[in-house]
Amino acid sequence: MYDLVIQNGTLVSNTAVWQADIGILGEKIAEIAPHLEGRERISAKGMLVLPGGVDPHVHLEMPTPTTTTSETWATGTQAAAFGGTTTVIDFVEPGYPRQPLLEAFRERLSVAQAGSSVDFGLHMTLCTADEDTLAQVRGVVAAGLPSFKLYTTYAGFRLDDEELLAAFEAIQKAGALAMVHAESDVILRQAALELQAAGRLSLRDFPQSRPAIAEKEAVERVLSLAAFAGCPLYIVHVSTRTGASAIARARQDGQAAWGETCPQYLLLDESRIRTSDFSGAKFVCCPPLRTPADREALWDALHAGDLQTLGTDHCAFNFRGQKELGRDSFLEVPSGLPGIELRLALLYTFGVKTGKITLSQWVDLCSTAPARLFGLHPRKGELIPGADADVVLFHPDRSVPVTHAMLHENVDYTPYEGLRLAGGVHTTLLRGQVLVREGEWVGHPCTGGFVPCSSFHPG
Numbered sequence: 001m002y003d004l005v006i007q008n009g010t011l012v013s014n015t016a017v018w019q020a021d022i023g024i025l026g027e028k029i030a031e032i033a034p035h036l037e038g039r040e041r042i043s044a045k046g047m048l049v050l051p052g053g054v055d056p057h058v059h060l061e062m063p064t065p066t067t068t069t070s071e072t073w074a075t076g077t078q079a080a081a082f083g084g085t086t087t088v089i090d091f092v093e094p095g096y097p098r099q100p101l102l103e104a105f106r107e108r109l110s111v112a113q114a115g116s117s118v119d120f121g122l123h124m125t126l127c128t129a130d131e132d133t134l135a136q137v138r139g140v141v142a143a144g145l146p147s148f149k150l151y152t153t154y155a156g157f158r159l160d161d162e163e164l165l166a167a168f169e170a171i172q173k174a175g176a177l178a179m180v181h182a183e184s185d186v187i188l189r190q191a192a193l194e195l196q197a198a199g200r201l202s203l204r205d206f207p208q209s210r211p212a213i214a215e216k217e218a219v220e221r222v223l224s225l226a227a228f229a230g231c232p233l234y235i236v237h238v239s240t241r242t243g244a245s246a247i248a249r250a251r252q253d254g255q256a257a258w259g260e261t262c263p264q265y266l267l268l269d270e271s272r273i274r275t276s277d278f279s280g281a282k283f284v285c286c287p288p289l290r291t292p293a294d295r296e297a298l299w300d301a302l303h304a305g306d307l308q309t310l311g312t313d314h315c316a317f318n319f320r321g322q323k324e325l326g327r328d329s330f331l332e333v334p335s336g337l338p339g340i341e342l343r344l345a346l347l348y349t350f351g352v353k354t355g356k357i358t359l360s361q362w363v364d365l366c367s368t369a370p371a372r373l374f375g376l377h378p379r380k381g382e383l384i385p386g387a388d389a390d391v392v393l394f395h396p397d398r399s400v401p402v403t404h405a406m407l408h409e410n411v412d413y414t415p416y417e418g419l420r421l422a423g424g425v426h427t428t429l430l431r432g433q434v435l436v437r438e439g440e441w442v443g444h445p446c447t448g449g450f451v452p453c454s455s456f457h458p459g
């Protein structure tokens with residue numbers, strides 16, 4: 001007799017779709033089989049039953065030079081749960097130059113722990129790659145952070161080629177995974193200088209300040225450097241056809257490389273930014289939204305398995321008071337889009353329902369693949385005995401238009417306003433506790449915990 005049984009659902013894994021019940025004891029899945037008995041029962045008749053979503057790329061309560069993202073750990077993780085995501089992976093960014101990495105980790109952990117309603121992991125950001133910093137990499141991995149974020153651009157974050165190579169070598173030796181934001185700094189600086197000289201700093205000019213070739217150049221370069229160092233490499237927020245195909249070629253050559261894309265690059269394009277008024281600022285993110293041809297190429301890459309995960313890069317700024325900081329120059333618009341709540345529903349609607357990807361690919365992209373890559377599997381990412389009972393009941397045919405009012409994200413707009421969803425989350429469980437039932441929050445807040453990730457072993 002189990003504590004809880006989820007009955008009569010259609011289970012979806014990254015390899016199969018089948019009918020079974022899920023028996024839950026305490027916080028864990030105990031058995032998956034037909035006709036299980038439990039003290040409590042939840043009917044999943046007519047529902048898809050999935051492992052809780054794992055969003056590998058979010059920014060909650062993130063300070064920037066001019067403001068802080070509007071989404072707190074408390075609001076952002078509840079929004080995640082409403083959308084079927086039960087684990088998020090955010091970032092540690094050292095708070096001052098050469099802050100000891102573990103000290104930065106402990107500071108971030110205490111903020112996250114106080115507010116998180118879902119489980120979470122953390123990636124470590126390396127803003128420098130000197131000997132003293134790289135000597136700390138092993139200790140960071142031992143603390144449960146086996147993934148390191150590196151940037152090829154942004155003042156205060158950018159590493160040059162020599163530093164990237166040194167970081168890749170240290171990450172490889174520590175059994176960890178490198179994640180790179182790949183845009184060519186030299187191309188971005190030159191493009192911005194030319195626009196500035198021409199007095200072209202209105203929103204319409206923003207996409208040209210970060211051209212697609214900047215992504216291609218940086219993706220190809222970091223792939224080569226990582227290959228030389230033997231370091232496994234994950235490219236975040238791939239936005240272009242050429243970026244995706246560079247990763248595909250490296251993988252065909254046998255390189256340990258993976259790519260992530262985000263809902264905004266699959267569903268929106270640069271025309272959203274080129275509005276006659278300032279509302280296009282709602283769509284400013286880096287890398288920028290691209291062309292319809294890039295969107296199609298990214299869908300093809302998901303279908304072919306050339307990109308492996310869907311993260312949101314959820315980085316929310318209010319239009320009023322925050323995006324508005326850039327009224328006079330796009331250079332001052334805080335860059336980032338919200339999306340933490342709609343990830344599963346958007347990929348289901350525009351991927352599964354249109355036949356671009358299968359149900360199993362959907363689950364793999366949103367849950368299983370990120371759990372495996374970031375050392376959360378088998379605790380997260382799959383419905384199997386022994387795993388945490390993070391379970392989502394998903395309504396497979398519910399047609400609703402997206403409105404800002406229906407969402408729980410703490411930001412004053414959604415970039416997906418008006419799109420029609422074909423399905424949505426019905427119930428979300430975290431470690432056996434129901435957090436969301438039929439669109440209502442029924443869980444305790446702040447029940448999430450830090451999940452130490454194990455060191456890198458894909459497969």
Ligand SMILES: [Zn+2]
Pocket residue numbers: 057059313315
């Ligand atoms: Zn990001």
